[in-house]
Amino acid sequence: MNTKEIEEAILKIVKDATKKGEEVIQSTLWQRLGIDNREGTRAVINLVRRGLIKREPVVYKGRKTYKLTYVTRKKMKLKLIVNLNPVMKIPCFTCRFLPRCSEGNFYNPQKCVMLTNFLREEASKRRRE
Numbered sequence: 001m002n003t004k005e006i007e008e009a010i011l012k013i014v015k016d017a018t019k020k021g022e023e024v025i026q027s028t029l030w031q032r033l034g035i036d037n038r039e040g041t042r043a044v045i046n047l048v049r050r051g052l053i054k055r056e057p058v059v060y061k062g063r064k065t066y067k068l069t070y071v072t073r074k075k076m077k078l079k080l081i082v083n084l085n086p087v088m089k090i091p092c093f094t095c096r097f098l099p100r101c102s103e104g105n106f107y108n109p110q111k112c113v114m115l116t117n118f119l120r121e122e123a124s125k126r127r128r129e
């Protein structure tokens with residue numbers, strides 16, 4: 001078996017076992033597949049690096065080894081709710097003069113009636129709360 005075949009065989013064993021809720025002890029794989037420890041370990045490490053299996057240290061029959069489990073990839077639904085309502089209330093957000101509005105210009109936030117009224121309303125709401 002070449003490296004790719006070894007990886008595929010290990011992945012299949014681990015995947016099937018994980019589906020059944022069973023554990024795969026790494027040290028038992030070599031005999032099962034008829035491969036040596038070194039090439040098997042290399043294949044397992046490649047699978048771990050690719051994120052296909054997870055390896056956790058365990059003691060099996062008095063010896064340190066690893067428990068292998070298949071990494072299931074679940075698609076997660078992400079729901080993002082952005083509330084723009086507070087921003088939408090600011091008159092500048094929808095103001096057609098915004099590109100020309102700045103200090104020293106005709107349209108000026110320091111003298112703007114719409115912005116001043118908005119800020120006064122918001123301030124009085126806050127005082128009432």
Ligand code: SF4
Nearest residue numbers: 092095098101109112
């Ligand atoms: S300050 Fe007044 S004029 Fe300037 S962008 Fe805001 S609402 Fe428009």
